[in-house]
Amino acid sequence: EAGVTQFPSHSVIEKGQTVTLRCDPISGHDNLYWYRRVMGKEIKFLLHFVKESKQDESGMPNNRFLAERTGGTYSTLKVQPAELEDSGVYFCASSQAERKLFFGSGTQLSVL
């Protein structure tokens, strides 16, 4: 069974550019989450999808971040325009109802 996959694994962009991160959850997992780890800080929750619906987006930093999950399958997280403080590792995770989370390897985003 394939795990949670994230693309790309690394992204280096300049301030002001747009970046789109993708996450493919484990097949059949209705719950999909985005988390972020900024250097030196703990991993922080960004948002939670149940199927295609945003259940909780209280952790989204600001309106430069847009997450979508069309059709309840894969999800994208777009940052537009990117700022220096957006640099970090973005993790995606998925789960079924029992809430044990399966994480992807993350996308390392560097904004220069």
Next chain:
Amino acid sequence: KQEVTQIPAALSVPEGENLVLNCSFTDSAIYNLQWFRQDPGKGLTSLLLIQSSQREQTSGRLNASLDKSSGRSTLYIAASQPGDSATYLCAVENSGYALNFGKGTSLLVTP
């Protein structure tokens, strides 16, 4: 606002030692607590999940305990091996599925 603290931040032990990692949290109204392992450049792997009604969970050489009233959890690793070297993260869920993470304990087990 839930705050999760992990002590120590880093730990180095010789192979074969038993060790304890500590996690504390400020809001005891939790739904569950999870321990994760992260290897460099990899994602997080769930090790143990303790529901709020439970006191401990065991998996192989790992044992996690939960004292909700005092806001503490410990992860006990028996007979440590070099392959146990990784960062161990504690995460607490209060409600609504969002996890609150500690900064982690970086463990190095030397041969």
